[in-house]
Amino acid sequence: MRHIISILVENEAGALSRISNMFSARGYNIESLTVAPTEDASMSRMTVVTVGSEDVIEQITKQLNKLVEVVKVVDLSEAEHIEREMMLIKVRAGAKEREDMKRMADIFRGRIIDVSDNTYTIELTGDGRKLDAFIQALDQGAIIETVRTGASGIGRGNRVLRV
Amino acid sequence: MDRIKGVELSGAQIVVRCLQEEGVEYVFGYPGGAVLFIYDELFKQDKVRHVLVRHEQGAAHAADGYSRSSRKVGVCLVTSGPGVTNAVTGIATAYMDSIPMVVLTGQVPTHAIGQDAFQECDAVGSTRPCVKHNFLVKDVKDLAATIKKAFYLAQSGRPGPVLVDIPKDITTQSCEFQYPETVALRSYNPVKKGHAGQIKKAVQLLLEAQRPMVYTGGGVVLSNAAPQLRALVQQLGLPCTNTLMGLGAYPGNDRQFLGMLGMHGTYQANMAMQHCDVLLAIGARFDDRVIGNPEHFAQNPRKIVHIDIDPSSISKRVKVDVPIVGNIPDVLDDVLKLLQDRKPLDIQPWWKQIEAWRSRDCLRFDRASKIIKPQYVLEKLYEVTGGEAIVTSDVGQHQMWAAQFYKFSEPRRWINSGGLGTMGFGLPAAMGAQLANPGATVACVTGESSIQMCLQELSTCKQYRLPIKIVNLNNKYMGMVRQWQQFFHGNRYSESYMDALPDFVKLAEGYGHRGVLIDKPADVEPALREAFARKDELVFMDFLTDQTENVYPMIPGGKGITEMILSEEL
Numbered sequence: 001m002r003h004i005i006s007i008l009v010e011n012e013a014g015a016l017s018r019i020s021n022m023f024s025a026r027g028y029n030i031e032s033l034t035v036a037p038t039e040d041a042s043m044s045r046m047t048v049v050t051v052g053s054e055d056v057i058e059q060i061t062k063q064l065n066k067l068v069e070v071v072k073v074v075d076l077s078e079a080e081h082i083e084r085e086m087m088l089i090k091v092r093a094g095a096k097e098r099e100d101m102k103r104m105a106d107i108f109r110g111r112i113i114d115v116s117d118n119t120y121t122i123e124l125t126g127d128g129r130k131l132d133a134f135i136q137a138l139d140q141g142a143i144i145e146t147v148r149t150g151a152s153g154i155g156r157g158n159r160v161l162r163v
Numbered sequence: 164m165d166r167i168k169g170v171e172l173s174g175a176q177i178v179v180r181c182l183q184e185e186g187v188e189y190v191f192g193y194p195g196g197a198v199l200f201i202y203d204e205l206f207k208q209d210k211v212r213h214v215l216v217r218h219e220q221g222a223a224h225a226a227d228g229y230s231r232s233s234r235k236v237g238v239c240l241v242t243s244g245p246g247v248t249n250a251v252t253g254i255a256t257a258y259m260d261s262i263p264m265v266v267l268t269g270q271v272p273t274h275a276i277g278q279d280a281f282q283e284c285d286a287v288g289s290t291r292p293c294v295k296h297n298f299l300v301k302d303v304k305d306l307a308a309t310i311k312k313a314f315y316l317a318q319s320g321r322p323g324p325v326l327v328d329i330p331k332d333i334t335t336q337s338c339e340f341q342y343p344e345t346v347a348l349r350s351y352n353p354v355k356k357g358h359a360g361q362i363k364k365a366v367q368l369l370l371e372a373q374r375p376m377v378y379t380g381g382g383v384v385l386s387n388a389a390p391q392l393r394a395l396v397q398q399l400g401l402p403c404t405n406t407l408m409g410l411g412a413y414p415g416n417d418r419q420f421l422g423m424l425g426m427h428g429t430y431q432a433n434m435a436m437q438h439c440d441v442l443l444a445i446g447a448r449f450d451d452r453v454i455g456n457p458e459h460f461a462q463n464p465r466k467i468v469h470i471d472i473d474p475s476s477i478s479k480r481v482k483v484d485v486p487i488v489g490n491i492p493d494v495l496d497d498v499l500k501l502l503q504d505r506k507p508l509d510i511q512p513w514w515k516q517i518e519a520w521r522s523r524d525c526l527r528f529d530r531a532s533k534i535i536k537p538q539y540v541l542e543k544l545y546e547v548t549g550g551e552a553i554v555t556s557d558v559g560q561h562q563m564w565a566a567q568f569y570k571f572s573e574p575r576r577w578i579n580s581g582g583l584g585t586m587g588f589g590l591p592a593a594m595g596a597q598l599a600n601p602g603a604t605v606a607c608v609t610g611e612s613s614i615q616m617c618l619q620e621l622s623t624c625k626q627y628r629l630p631i632k633i634v635n636l637n638n639k640y641m642g643m644v645r646q647w648q649q650f651f652h653g654n655r656y657s658e659s660y661m662d663a664l665p666d667f668v669k670l671a672e673g674y675g676h677r678g679v680l681i682d683k684p685a686d687v688e689p690a691l692r693e694a695f696a697r698k699d700e701l702v703f704m705d706f707l708t709d710q711t712e713n714v715y716p717m718i719p720g721g722k723g724i725t726e727m728i729l730s731e732e733l
Binding site for chain 1: 287299475
């Protein structure tokens with residue numbers, strides 16, 4: 001099953017590689033991984049999307065907690081949470097396709113953030129499935145380039161991850 | 164300890180001061196360009212003694228053996244680049260067996276890092292998978308606090324090696340020295356006490372058991388919980404087995420001890436593991452060499468209580484019913500409190516069954532043999548040393564026979580590389596053990612193949628007058644490889660024969676030691692007696708043993724714990 005795991009980690013050199021190394025050394029999957037500092041400059045927050053049985057996910061959280069620089073770990077998928085990912089997608093938008101492409105971006109609540117004679121760059125935010133759906137909906141020949149941030153997530157309501 | 168406050172010290176001076184503050188007796192190491200300033204400071208003092216090994220792998224193993232035999236943190240010091248890479252095998256060995264060790268490594272100057280400088284190697288990157296934690300010191304002001312953290316991390320929680328990489332320019336820069344009294348890390352808070360509710364549940368299960376079994380590993384030795392373990396096992400009259408790493412935690416010659424379990428464990432221990440109804444696992448991790456195939460193990464229903472300091476060891480290979488995370492002595496103290504003055508359990512039928520298994524006498528061997536049987540040498544080693552020696556070993560058949568035939572009565576007397584299985588470990592580990600226990604009898608049980616992997620340390624033994632007794636079981640084969648080839652590869656002994664062996668007697672003499680060749684069973688005991696009587700000398704005993712002898716019982720790889728191959732010839 002797919003799990004989304006949030007990790008608070010000391011903002012120290014090497015912390016990221018310690019975590020990614022643990023995943024590869026123990027043969028766990030990483031579907032996506034995002035990391036950036038939090039409001040507390042001494043800490044970074046990482047979101048890892050991984051796939052595995054319940055036993056594997058239990059081991060992943062235990063192994064993460066075992067790393068000395070890891071402050072806290074939460075499996076967001078255990079309860080209600082919100083998940084978002086951002087994608088920038090550059091598509092062909094010549095005279096012929098321009099109208100259709102604009103409409104398609106609107107349907108998915110994407111924003112066109114860069115325009116040239118024959119391209120649009122669209123910014124799209126949502127959960128991973130929405131981004132997948134947008135890519136599916138486009139004529140594959142129309143896609144020039146895509147870049148996705150990977151998922152980040154947060155618990156709903158009073159469910160918080162902080163020190 | 165005296166403390167100089169507000170004094171400016173160089174990084175090199177700080178390193179040595181930190182070691183003094185930690186009460187470090189010995190540093191095992193090898194100098195080189197990046198650590199010259201640290202060596203210069205070591206030269207100017209005499210509190211911390213340096214032991215010069217002949218290869219950095221030896222330094223790591225010696226620090227490891229020192230720690231295992233003494234409860235203290237082992238320390239080694241090596242230079243950058245090849246100094247670090249040579250030490251990696253020793254660091255990984257310590258990591259797999261959770262040995263508290265601090266490894267100080269030199270690094271090229273900070274401005275040269277990443278430039279492919281001479282003797283540059285990314286020490287932190289290359290050791291990351293085999294250390295508990297590691298640090299690169301980028302500012303001399305962080306040096307003392309980092310070393311303090313390293314010592315704290317190495318010995319707290321589940322112990323392990325911690326590496327501190329120190330660039331050369333940091334050792335020349337200076338700052339005010341103050342050794343921190345304490346360490347606080349918000350991301351690292353190992354537990355001590357176990358959960359009271361879980362402990363109650365565990366005691367309840369034990370008291371209701373018809374067929375209880377106690378299985379303990381290296382964790383009991385490392386956490387110094389042998390007294391509590393013995394009290395518990397004896398009070399309730401329980402059967403007990405130890406893993407390879409756990410030997411000595413429970414006395415090897417006690418009736419309630421079923422011997423070692425696992426791939427080369429005894430018939431009775433493995434059978435009892437499979438057929439018990441309540442299993443109490445303490446500081447052990449159900450690894451592949453212990454329970455074999457986990458699916459086969461799970462076929463028999465039993466309740467499992469698992470006590471361990473490391474949550475990730477629990478339910479990793481085997482699902483457990485009552486997990487208890489905590490420091491073993493604390494948890495067992497709580498268990499004993501709940502037991503108060505409980506009488507032994509009434510489990511006569513279970514003991515009868517165990518005795519029936521035991522009566523198969525699975526460790527018997529041919530005593531009439533005209534060729535020296537390796538088992539016989541170890542049996543005699545046990546007798547001659549009165550079971551009081553610290554025994555280190557290398558890896559292979561000799562290691563298994565030592566574990567089976569030397570009945571360790573105390574923890575920290577059996578020192579071997581269980582997790583990583585590192586050939587070459589025995590001799591340098593014996594050096595560390597001898598230095599930690601001056602006057603103690605230290606034997607290194609090895610084979611002609613293993614001993615050649617760190618042979619150069621015979622020179623270190625001479626320099627520091629370490630009177631280690633080397634018991635070389637020489638069958639001219641990598642015996643365990645040969646055994647597997649016999650059983651599973653159609654007797655095709657691919658590259659397992661050791662041709663062109665050195666004359667070990669002359670070799671020992673060449674290093675300034677005494678060497679003895681023993682080729683008849685009748686000479687085994689006299690040779691051992693004579694060697695152990697030489698208190699001040701290293702004696703290399705080269706026993707020419709039966710080339711075809713195998714270690715029994717044996718669970719073939721991937722098979723279940725009761726699917727043992729037993730010795731047939733008797």
